[in-house]
Amino acid sequence: MSRPMADTLLEIDAISKRFGGFLALDRVSLRVRAGERLGLIGPNGSGKTTLINCVSGALPTDGGRILFEGRDITALPAHQRTRLGIVRSFQIPKPFTSMTVLENLGIPLEYAAPARSHGAAAALDILRAIGLDAKAQLRPTGLTQIEMRKLELARAMAARPKLLISDEAMAGLSSAEVDDILAILFRLNESGITIIMIEHIMRAVMRFSQRVVVLDAGTRIAEGTPEEIVRNPAVEKAYLGE
Amino acid sequence: MKTVRAFLVGVALIGLGLLLVGLRVNPYAYFAGYVVLQYVIIATAWNVLGGYAGYVNFGTPAFFALGAYTAIFLIEAFGAPLPVLILAGGLVAGLLGLGIGYLTLRLKGVFFSIATFALSVVLQTLIINWDYVGGAKGYTLIRPPAPFFGSWAILLFMVMVGLAVVTVLVARSVERSWIGRGLAALRDNEEAAECMGVPTLRLKLFATTLSGFFLGVAGAPFPYYVTYVEPSSAFDLNYAVNALAMPMIGGTTTWIGPVIGAVLLGTAQQVATVTISSELNLLIVGVVLVLFVVLAPEGIVGLVRRLRHR
Ligand SMILES: Nc1ncnc2c1ncn2[C@@H]1O[C@H](COP(=O)(O)OP(=O)(O)OP(=O)(O)O)[C@@H](O)[C@H]1O
Numbered sequence: 216m217s218r219p220m221a222d223t224l225l226e227i228d229a230i231s232k233r234f235g236g237f238l239a240l241d242r243v244s245l246r247v248r249a250g251e252r253l254g255l256i257g258p259n260g261s262g263k264t265t266l267i268n269c270v271s272g273a274l275p276t277d278g279g280r281i282l283f284e285g286r287d288i289t290a291l292p293a294h295q296r297t298r299l300g301i302v303r304s305f306q307i308p309k310p311f312t313s314m315t316v317l318e319n320l321g322i323p324l325e326y327a328a329p330a331r332s333h334g335a336a337a338a339l340d341i342l343r344a345i346g347l348d349a350k351a352q353l354r355p356t357g358l359t360q361i362e363m364r365k366l367e368l369a370r371a372m373a374a375r376p377k378l379l380i381s382d383e384a385m386a387g388l389s390s391a392e393v394d395d396i397l398a399i400l401f402r403l404n405e406s407g408i409t410i411i412m413i414e415h416i417m418r419a420v421m422r423f424s425q426r427v428v429v430l431d432a433g434t435r436i437a438e439g440t441p442e443e444i445v446r447n448p449a450v451e452k453a454y455l456g457e
Numbered sequence: 458m459k460t461v462r463a464f465l466v467g468v469a470l471i472g473l474g475l476l477l478v479g480l481r482v483n484p485y486a487y488f489a490g491y492v493v494l495q496y497v498i499i500a501t502a503w504n505v506l507g508g509y510a511g512y513v514n515f516g517t518p519a520f521f522a523l524g525a526y527t528a529i530f531l532i533e534a535f536g537a538p539l540p541v542l543i544l545a546g547g548l549v550a551g552l553l554g555l556g557i558g559y560l561t562l563r564l565k566g567v568f569f570s571i572a573t574f575a576l577s578v579v580l581q582t583l584i585i586n587w588d589y590v591g592g593a594k595g596y597t598l599i600r601p602p603a604p605f606f607g608s609w610a611i612l613l614f615m616v617m618v619g620l621a622v623v624t625v626l627v628a629r630s631v632e633r634s635w636i637g638r639g640l641a642a643l644r645d646n647e648e649a650a651e652c653m654g655v656p657t658l659r660l661k662l663f664a665t666t667l668s669g670f671f672l673g674v675a676g677a678p679f680p681y682y683v684t685y686v687e688p689s690s691a692f693d694l695n696y697a698v699n700a701l702a703m704p705m706i707g708g709t710t711t712w713i714g715p716v717i718g719a720v721l722l723g724t725a726q727q728v729a730t731v732t733i734s735s736e737l738n739l740l741i742v743g744v745v746l747v748l749f750v751v752l753a754p755e756g757i758v759g760l761v762r763r764l765r766h767r
């Protein structure tokens with residue numbers, strides 16, 4: 216079963232996270248291969264966002280290790296992890312509201328992208344690829360729900376990620392809009408970016424993921440192909456309760 | 458190119474100041490001018506942290522007074538000359554700025570503001586109990602004859618012209634650099650900024666230090682200006698209020714905002730002090746600030762921009 220190390224992009228090794236007396240993550244381990252499309256699902260409050268916060272460096276962990284490309288990054292601040300290539304989008308979009316859409320992309324291009332790929336041209340390319348170029352000069356407050364999600368993804372792309380973690384990029388979108396975002400994520404993956412997708416919309420995760428990991432109450436309860444997961448009784452129990 | 462032009466404008470302004478000096482207008486004009494320019498420095502310095510980074514410092518008096526009392530200490534101990542006082546006052550206040558920078562790790566929003574206010578109170582208490590710099594009784598400076606211009610009022614006015622130009626030029630170049638863009642990002646959303654590769658802590662430390670430095674610079678010539686410094690005048694609440702009100706009125710996102718606010722409000726206060734009473738100052742600030750917060754939250758700069766886009 217064990218794969219060669221070179222193949223592993225991200226390795227989460229038994230990380231735990233506590234909020235006061237509440238154990239939000241209990242020794243969760245996870246391996247993500249380079250180029251993989253991984254789905255991360257679980258009921259509300261199961262710890263998905265918390266796990267992402269620990270991986271991205273937004274929260275310190277209480278035990279365990281995180282390795283990226285074989286390097287221990289557990290103690291690195293978030294901005295340095297971003298520069299290494301771990302980039303996440305936020306469940307609740309957090310745009311830079313005083314800037315235009317184009318300027319929003321300028322921040323990661325200037326601060327995170329390894330080549331310091333310069334300026335407006337690179338940002339416009341990304342906006343075009345994601346279908347947001349017509350809004351380049353607008354403030355984010357003037358965007359619709361789907362455009363806001365696209366901005367979130369576009370900004371993440373501007374950081375030139377190796378691993379993109381998308382936290383519920385599709386919540387609240389219509390089914391056509393979900394397909395739209397899915398197509399973007401598929402294209403990113405084809406260009407070589409590893410993707411972890413957190414999603415409640417089962418149709419989307421199951422179609423997108425090569426492998427699905429299920430969290431429940433801060434522990435990993437199942438892992439498998441989408442087909443295996445839908446047939447897994449433990450997963451059904453976690454979602455439906457007892 | 459634009460930087461060169463801004464630099465030339467700065468030199469021209471200093472020249473204009475010299476011209477004003479040459480004209481020998483009513484000496485009161487230099488006194489009043491000093492105060493307005495002092496507020497240009499204070500408002501601009503405050504805005505580097507409050508406007509660019511979005512951390513509202515309510516402890517301006519602490520930094521200003523630290524500049525003033527560093528100067529007093531150096532005069533007492535070594536008879537240090539004015540340029541040394543200004544530099545040292547800035548450095549010591551900058552160090553305090555670095556200190557409050559680390560506060561931003563744990564304190565955000567109103568909690569940060571309260572902490573900086575508390576800092577000002579604590580520092581004032583310390584100074585009151587430090588007799589070497591005058592303690593509660595205050596400190597009287599006996600000025601030697603002015604080395605240039607034949608008058609301290611004029612000399613200090615020119616010093617303030619120079620310091621104000623330098624402060625504004627520095628703030629402007631910070632704003633337009635990668636640092637300014639990073640600060641704007643963390644002001645909008647600190648978590649998102651960090652996740653987009655912005656070293657938020659380092660930038661915040663830079664902003665608090667630079668802001669503190671120039672607030673201290675503004676306070677360092679103060680003993681020479683008033684010749685009698687007591688804790689209550691150096692730690693005047695007016696500095697806290699004006700430092701915040703002036704950029705808010707002018708507009709906090711660009712360097713010109715605090716300058717406009719300081720010139721308008723500072724001048725209005727000087728006029729009110731002469732014609733009506735000095736107690737009116739705070740009232741003026743209060744009323745104008747409320748009007749702006751309600752009617753033009755982006756200040757005069759934002760107002761002008763909106764009118765232009767019509
Ligand atoms: N900063 C925090 N402080 C205290 N408790 C927290 C914090 N963040 C998350 N929690 C708690 O940790 C648990 C896991 O939350 P998390 O947001 O990771 O869940 P999730 O799987 O992302 O849920 P959802 O699907 O609703 O987004 C929840 O019980 C939540 O209340």
Ligand SMILES: [Mg+2]
Binds near residue numbers: 264265306
């Ligand atoms: Mg979540």
